[in-house]
Amino acid sequence: MFKISYMPAKELIILEMAEYELNELVETCRLLLDSGRPVVLNWAEGVAFHHNPIPFNTKEFIEERKRGRIYWSSVIFTLMPEYTPILKIGAREIPILATPNPILKQVAKWLRDHSTKK
Structure with missing residues (x-):
């Protein structure tokens, strides 16, 4: 019989994070898009x-994952109380996904709790 195992992460380690005002985050996303990087x-x-x-x-990172750790090199964020599916930058659009992922929801709560712009 085929076996399926689920091994969710136990810990997320964020190496760098930066909080922006919404307009600053939009501008940062524009720069990422201009450099050819996709942004969602x-x-x-x-x-x-x-x-x-x-x-x-x-x-090393495979072993870390086996121990339940995942790493993000960076995260950028802004407080955005109301969900909107798209941010417009001129003719460009940045999609915003209302994530159902429980880990990403916990990350969002942690970021909100650690916001300096409350």
């Missing part, structure tokens, strides 16, 4: 954010 924001718990996970492409 997540939204939960009144926070919009974009993160950069560190891939599991080394033995």
